[in-house]
Structure formats: C-alpha cells, structure tokens
Amino acid sequence: MGVTSNKVESLPNTTTPISVLTTQPLEIHKVSLPPNKTTFQSIKQSFSEFFFPDDPLHQFKDQSPFKKLILALQYLFPIFHWAPEYNLKLFKSDVISGLTIASLAIPQGISYAKLANLPPIIGLYSSFVPPLIYAVLGSSRDLAVGPVSIASLVMGYMLRDQVSPDQDPVLYLQLAFTATFFAGVFQASLGFLRLGFVVDFLSKPTLIGFMGGAAIIVSLQQLKGLLGIIHFTNKMGFVSVMESVFGETSEWAWQTILMGFSFLVLLLIARHISMRRPKLFWISAAAPLTSVILSTTISFIIKAPNHRIQTIGHLQKGLNPPSANLLCFHGNYLSLAIKTGIVTGILSLTEGIAVGRTFASLKNYQVDGNKEMMAIGIMNMAGSCSSCYVTTGSFSRSAVNYNAGSQTAVSNIVMASAVMFTMLFLMPLFYYTPNVILSAIIISAVIGLIDFQTAVKLWKVDKLDFLACMCAFFGVLFISVQMGLLIAVGISMFRILIQVTRPNTVILGNIPGTQSYRNMGQYGEARRVPYFLILSIESPIYFTNCMYLQERIMRWVREEEERIIRMKECELKCIVLDMAAVTALDTSGMEVLSEMKKALDKRSLQLVLANPVANVIERLHRSAKTWEVFGPDSIYMDVEEAVASVSSLLKYQP
C-alpha cells in the first residue's frame, strides 16, 4: 500500500493537475494535455482529416480571383492543365501510342464483349465514347480506357445467372446498360462523397488471388471456343466446365483446335519476348491485331465455316447508337442490375485507380483518387447512354500505352478515332474472323493476371496476406466469383480486428548506456531494471481487447514474480506501461486500466503509465473517475523518467 500513499503524503500541494515530482534532483517533465478544443472544433477536425486528408483546396489559397477560376477549371477538367502547353512533339508521341493501343483495343474489345455475353460490337462501342470522356476529365496521362477482362467476366457471370443472353438478348442488353449506369453512379458518388478509401479495402494480396482465380475461370471458359464445342455449360465452376469439356468430345473440331492453339502459342511467344525485353513491347502489342488479320485471311481463303470453324459473321456498321431508352429502373431485375453495377463498379474502379497510381508514381506525378473516381463514374454513366458497358483503365493496355511513349490523354483520343474509323469502314472485314482467335486473345491477355511470383513472395513475407490471397483464389475457382471476393475481403478485415483483439505486449529492458527501453525479445543487450516490470502495449486499448490485455498483463506480472522467486532477485515493486503505441483508448479500456491499477495497489504493486499520446491523456483527463485513480503522479513523459522517479521514491520507503 505504502508506495502511492507515501508519495501523495510527501507532496500535498500539487497545484497543477499533471505536475510531477520536483523535489528530486532529477528533472521530471510534465505530460502535457493538448490545447483545449470545443466539441465542434474536434468534430470539425476529425471530419476534415477523414474526408479531406489531401487538403484539395490548398492550391487556391492566396490567389487572385482570376487565377482561382483558372485553377478551378483545371481542377475540374484536367485537360486545361496540359492543353495550353501541348505541342507537335507531344502529339507525335501520342499518335504512335494511340495507334498502338488501338491495335490492341479492337481485338480485345470484341473479345471482352464476348466474355460478358454481349454482341462483339458493344466492345468496340465501349472503346470509343468512354476514352473521349476520360481524355477531358481524367487526371492520369497513361491510362488506356476501355473494357477490361475482370469486369466483363463478372458482369457476364452475374447477369447470366438470372437472364439468358441467348433466349432473351434484349433484356440482357438492357440489364447490362443499366448495370453500367449504376456502376457509374456508384463510382462517381464514391468520388464525390470522398469515400475513395473504400477501394483500398481490396488489398493487393486479395486482388492477386482474385485475379488469378478469375483468369483461370476465364481461360477455362475459352475452351469452348478453342475446342469448337457448341453445347457448353452456363456455369463458371471448375468442375462443371471440366465436365462440359470432356463430356462433349464428339463436338471437338480438329480444325478449330489446330488454328486456336497455333495462334495461342504465337501470342504467348510474343508476350514472352516482350516480358523479357521491355523495349520490344510492340511485339506483344501488335500480336493480337496481326493474329486477327492473319486468321481472318486464312479463314477467308479456306472458307472457314465449311471446315467447322465458327466465325463472327455480320457486324453492323456505324457509330454508337443512343441507349438511354434501354435503361430500366423498375421491374424484377432492378436489384440484379444494382448489385451487378456495384460489384463491377468497385472492381473496375480498383483496377483503374491502381493502374493510374502505378504509372503516376513511375512518372512522378500525383493522381487524385477521388477525382479519378468521379471521372471514371461519369464516363460509365455517359457510356451506359451510348451503348457501352463497364469500362475503366486497363492494366495491359495502359502498360503498352506507357511503353509506347504516351504523353497525355490525347493517346486515348487517337485510339478512339482509330476505333471510330474501324466502326465506320472496316466492320465487313471481320465477317470471316474466326471466334477461336478471340478465345486465344482472351487467354493470352488474362494469363498475365496470374502472378505466381508475388504469391511466393507473400508466403515468405506475410503468412496472413498469403492466406487471404489463396482464399480469394480458391474461392473464385471453386465457389463463385462473388464469394471468393467476399471471403478475401473478410479475411483482410479479420486480420485487422485480430491484431486489435490480441495485441502484442512485450517486456522492455534498458539498453545499456542509453535512456532507451526496448523489447527484450528483440534487443539482446537490453537489461531488466530491478524492482521494475516494464511492459509495452502494442495496440490501442478498446473494448475488444481490454479484457485480454488485463489477463495478459496479470500473467506477465505473475510470471515475473515467479521468475524473481526462482532467480532470488529483488522483489517487484512497480509496473510501468509504455503507452507510446496505445494510440486510442475507449471507455472500456479506461475502466480496465483503473481496475488493474486498483487490483495491483491491493498487492502493493504500483502501476504507472509512460508516454501517453495526446488523445489518450486527454481522455484520461476528461474522465473524472479514471483521473482520480491515476492522478498526476502515475503518468510520466517517458519510461526513463518513470523509472528514475519511482525508484527515488522507493528509497524513502521503510
């Protein structure tokens, strides 16, 4: 009992609330409270930290009204940023890169539309309007906009689950456009409400697992085209696809197989060369269009349909027809459209933002996530009214764009123009393009999504990240696309909660010759301080972990006492909790701290806190009950001062 009461008696007149001993020779510093704030002020501050961490308006400070107008225009339409300084040299680079990505975008557009069970022409439409809108609104200079594989796959999968694209093609198309519209609304509102951090909840390991699984699912689906099978399962699961493939061997067409695999090998070799030598990026960039041209020529010469090789057939000429009248906001399928919109919206957003950030950091400029979301959202909303389905910045085409030397969003305009030209004049040429070549293009595109090396690295560095990755992978492969995604996000969340629920507590020891106290399990040279048990709590103290922490700290005390008896060392007198990492404390946590202090007091053990951060000391202070228990002389600025002050007091004890 003596410790606390002695101390208080020897110091009857502590006038300032948090003052600490000054009668001792050593200098003890107060733990300061942060300046007082009103409730409104602190709410306002949390609010602005939450929604405006990047302080988007800072550039408007101290500017003339005219300059402010210009800045606002530039802020809303990034095109005003670079347009005034645009020149012929930049334009030349952009034309080259724009044409390069167009050669990719045309075959990929047709293929990805097939992945979403949509008519091939929708893929071209989607490579025309959205890139133009993005060029005006988007802030990334390297993003190549258009349909992407993952979002196409998921949209096709979710819609086909309830509506058959073969039996009810108009309804299916309506739903696709409506889902695209909702995807756009969702994306734009995330950006507008500055909730962009939502996409961060899909962690990279999760995405890698998810994309790997989806790539395998997509590739398996392509076996239909690659083997020339006509009756194929509607399901996505590994098992049902395999059944379909080996159940219908009679439908296998050797002509199709021969053509498909030859071109697949060609495409994969091209991809491999470009991977090994980034300078030869144009080989893999040109490969798909070359394959299409080659295979169409062959198909034309041998009259493919006579040899069991299916071709695309007649495609309508002309630009995007308006489709606003096809949007449907009522009826039984509205919830399906909304759900599909949200899932594809978030997936495509994640891809677009990640691509934008990657290339921005390579070229050392900043992409504003929230603005980017609004741009992508508006682009999709406009797209849904002009016969486009979900689009975003594509990983593969943006990489080609970057490698081809794109300088500004003009490369997207060039690409859109090339697509326009194709739609106006070249559509009849696709009549003989074999379907099998589209399957080969899809496989060669998605194969790059399987990132085996990163998975191995995850296993080495972080087992839990690896687990999340694997769960996403197998979830997508064997359960369903949505479930895989849900499981992976769940595991990532769970990981955060676990860390908060079962935080580390470590014993600190003094590093000889310094005033630092460090983890004894980490620093071999750290030494125990007699009479003291110094613990560091490596987590905020919340309702989810306060009972655990109480038990765990009591166990440390018990173990230390047992050790002391075994080693015949000096008796334990004081427990110091290093609170540096306790960055938050809720009411349950405060109660547990007080309870622990009282329980230890009864055992003549003193409990003192060292180095509480601003909001913890503030909260301790605000709760009269806790403050009474801890008082001013159980809280020190650092462990060193706590040890020095408590041990000088111990000397005065009987």
Added chain:
Amino acid sequence: MGVTSNKVESLPNTTTPISVLTTQPLEIHKVSLPPNKTTFQSIKQSFSEFFFPDDPLHQFKDQSPFKKLILALQYLFPIFHWAPEYNLKLFKSDVISGLTIASLAIPQGISYAKLANLPPIIGLYSSFVPPLIYAVLGSSRDLAVGPVSIASLVMGYMLRDQVSPDQDPVLYLQLAFTATFFAGVFQASLGFLRLGFVVDFLSKPTLIGFMGGAAIIVSLQQLKGLLGIIHFTNKMGFVSVMESVFGETSEWAWQTILMGFSFLVLLLIARHISMRRPKLFWISAAAPLTSVILSTTISFIIKAPNHRIQTIGHLQKGLNPPSANLLCFHGNYLSLAIKTGIVTGILSLTEGIAVGRTFASLKNYQVDGNKEMMAIGIMNMAGSCSSCYVTTGSFSRSAVNYNAGSQTAVSNIVMASAVMFTMLFLMPLFYYTPNVILSAIIISAVIGLIDFQTAVKLWKVDKLDFLACMCAFFGVLFISVQMGLLIAVGISMFRILIQVTRPNTVILGNIPGTQSYRNMGQYGEARRVPYFLILSIESPIYFTNCMYLQERIMRWVREEEERIIRMKECELKCIVLDMAAVTALDTSGMEVLSEMKKALDKRSLQLVLANPVANVIERLHRSAKTWEVFGPDSIYMDVEEAVASVSSLLKYQP
C-alpha cells in the same frame, strides 16, 4: 541524392546487415532483429497467444501426478476448490443470501417467463435445475442463476414473430426448449474452442444503449397487464404499442390500474431506498415477494376476477418434468430455433460473464471466462432437457446475493431448494396472484437497466462510444431488437476500422534538455529540429491506410516546405518517421514505404525510420526488395540517434 550514397561509400564493409555508422563520435545502436523463428514456431506462438493468453495449464507445471489429478478435478469442477474448506459460518451466510435471492427469484421467474410468452411455471423450473448445475461447474461465487429479462424478451420476440404462443402453444414450447438447447451448445462451444473474446465485441456502451432500449420496450409491453387490456398488439415497436394502448381505452380497467400503479410505486420506492443506502438492500430484495403476498391476499379477499383483475390461475404442482422429447431438430422451424438460440445465447452469456467479472473484481478473485462459458452452456443444455428456458447469471439478483453476504455457490443451492419447496407445496397459493403485479415487478426490475448517467458520461468522454450507445438504443426502440444490436456492433467495429483507415500522424519536436521527441501539438515546449521533419505514425500500416498515409505524409512535407519558405528557415533535408506505434506492417504497407522513399529521394529528401518494433523490422528484413531500398542505414533505434547521425552526415556534404 548525395545523402544516402555518401553514407554508403564511407562505409563499404558493413558486415552485419543492420549495423549503423560507427565512424561518428556519437554512439549509434543497431536496430536488432528478433531471434530467427521457423514458420512452425511462429505459427505455434501466435496460436497459443491467440487461444491460450491466460496460459491455463501453468498451475499444472512441476506438480506430482496426484496433485495434478486434484488440480484437474478442481479445474473442471470448481466445487472441489471450496468444498473441502466449507464450514458452518460460510453456510450461515449462504443460507441467508440464498433465501433472499429466492424471494426475488420466485416472483421474477414467473414474470420473466411471461415476458418470453411461456407458462409461468417454466420460470420456476428454470430457477431450480440450472442453479444446481452452476453450483457444481461455475467459478463465480456471487452469480445468482436463473431467467433474465433481456434474454426472455428477445426469445419471446424472436419466436412470436413466426409462431403464435396462443394458437400453437406446444410448438412454441418445443421451439423455446430447442432454442435453449442451441444457446447452450453455442455457449459451451465458444468456451471449449476458447473463442470467449466474441462476447467482448459487445462493448459496454453498446450494451447500455441496447439494454436501455430493451427496458423501455419491455416496460411498454407491460402496459398490457398494467392497464388490464386484453387485446394487445403482438409487435414490439414503440408506435404499434402506443396505438394498442390508446386504441383500446375501452378495455382499461380502473381496478387493475389502481392496484398495478400502487404496487409499482411501492416497488420503485423500495428500489430507490436501497439505491441510496446499500445497507438497506433487503428492502428492495424483499419488496417483490411482499408485493406478491400482499396483492394475492387482497385479490383473494375481494375475489379479484369479479372486479376485472386477471389472476394467474391454476398452476401445476411438482418438479421439472423431463423435456428432452420436446427438442426438435428438424422441420421448418429449425433455423428459427438455431437463430434464436445464438442470439439469446450470446446476450445471456454477455450478461453472465460481465456479472461474474464485476463481482470477482470486487472480491479480488479471478473468473475464467472460457470456463464460465462452458459452465453456462452445459447448464442451458441440461436445462433444455428439464423444462427450463435460457438462464444465466442475473445482474439484479447477483447484486442482492453479493449484498446479502453470499460466500460460495451454495447460495444458489439454497435458492434452488427454496424454489423446489415452492413448486412442491406452495403452487396453489398463486391462484389468486393478479397478473398486474407481475407487470409491476418486471417494470421495477428493468427500469434499473436504463443507465442515464453512464450515457451522459459517455458523451463527455467519448463521442463515438456515445453514438454507438444511442444507435443501439434507438435501433431497439424503433426498428427491432436484432437490428438495434447489429447496428451497434457495426458501429463499434467501424470505429476500429476507421481508426486504422485514418490514423493520426503528428509532428514531433525535441523537448529541450532531453533526448525525447514528442507531439508538438501536445507539448508546447517541444522545438522543431532544423533540416528535419519528424513524424510519428500512430497506427499499424495496412492496405486500408497505406495510400492515405502516403498522401498525408506528402502533405506534411509540402506544408513544411511552404512554412520554411515563408519563415525563411533552413531547407528541409530529412524526414524521420517514428515507427514506435506502427505495430504491424503488411505487404502493401511495405510497398508504400519503399515508394515514398524513392519519391523523396528524387527530391533530394532523405527518409529514415526510427524505432521499428520487432515484427516490423523482421518483415522489412524478410522482403528483399524493401530491405534494398531502406538498407541498414535508413533505420535507427530512436529519433535522437537518427537526428544525430543524419545531421553529422549532412555536415560532410558539399
């Protein structure tokens, strides 16, 4: 660029990977890596920290086999702990407290059964078998076991939603027992699987809001009995109850109202007296039974049923009949029974554990949460086979038990005996007991659950806890019991995720005369160090916050540079990140750190880390790519050494 390369050149042969400069006069300490562990070892350690934080087997260490057997028996059946030392004096205390709680348990048992829409006798059955089982298995000395209001309310509410207790009483009873069985299974398995921390997820603010809302709902329901209304709504919501009350004014019976409110006032006065003077606890403890006796006598004399006062009527004599044959594990309602079991199971568990812990800490002994869960679970499983519904330790009766001086679980045995005596011989006496008195008893019991003062304290200390509390309160009151609970748990979780998603970053300054660096917003005396920007990150770095942190740190750098230009101070050279509170780092976090380092390098700004904790340095080291970027000389043991070492290097720069 010079900083890093200079440093490396001057130190070509750093043999140990994490060695730091030694050519300088100041002493720089290595940041140690914790000792190497195999994957298996680290998984084993995390596992045991997660499931066995209390090291439950420590008492078995170094004991003889016989002693081990005794300890094991004591561990499994806490009765062996105290039974050998039990004596007459303890027994006397236990008899007094046992009879006191029996006088509460009998009227409350009958009332709470009504709350769950069960026959009153089930309430008495439930106060007989479970206390006996708990006395053998339970480790709390003060818990008074029996039916409780919240679990009764929720069970009644959830079951009545699908099955009418009036039209289908047998099915309803079956479902109640089955739900009780599942509650028991759920509770016991939580304990057995050592997942007891699940109950911690219902934080105290959440519970206070929830219980306050439920108390009001319960009280409103009692208006049926209190006003003598016969046709009353089946719903729980505030609005529908009010409609029922004022829609049926013709059914109001003044005799019932007079009797009900008189006794309610009596009970509330008794409660108030006991609250003000804890020594007079027996007044409120005796009040319910006294009210029952008094009102029954009056009712008998005036022949109440003739005066529109409804009475309980005939009750069956005898002990609990077996009910295992009533459990039903198939059919349409199985999922309802399971759901009800889990919800009531977790609610009653939360109450039981909280009560046990509260009184254990008052008397300074430990209650093992996981063991307690198994005891409560087994008690409910056994209860479901002997005509009992969900039971747990009750807040109100345990407080009376404690105040009446209970010493061991024998008080539960005494209570059970008193209930047994009642069931065998006194049942006919309840024939004339008016229903209205049961409503009055329920109201006076639940009114104590409305904890207005704590809610006010929450508002003062912690706005987010207050918000969770209010959402639970209004959710229960206006939406539904389950939704209220869900919303509140959601908010509590969200709070944790928010703290991780938008962590604090603060600028540190040197406290003059010390080697400590502290938050400049908190410590007024802290001073900036020229050339340096020292930031502390107050959270683990995860995928959810790494993009935010990158943006925020870059903003700090930008603002600092602007400030320096404004104040004409010396140019910024180095950014030190204090990692003391960064207790975890995932792969996304590592990538962002490396990216930031590279981006700052390009701007000739050096980024160094100070004081990484064990698992962070380990992870940095394990990832070859990150380690290459940060290398050994960008990581220091503390901020002081980082500042000293970097500034001595700056001097050698051109």
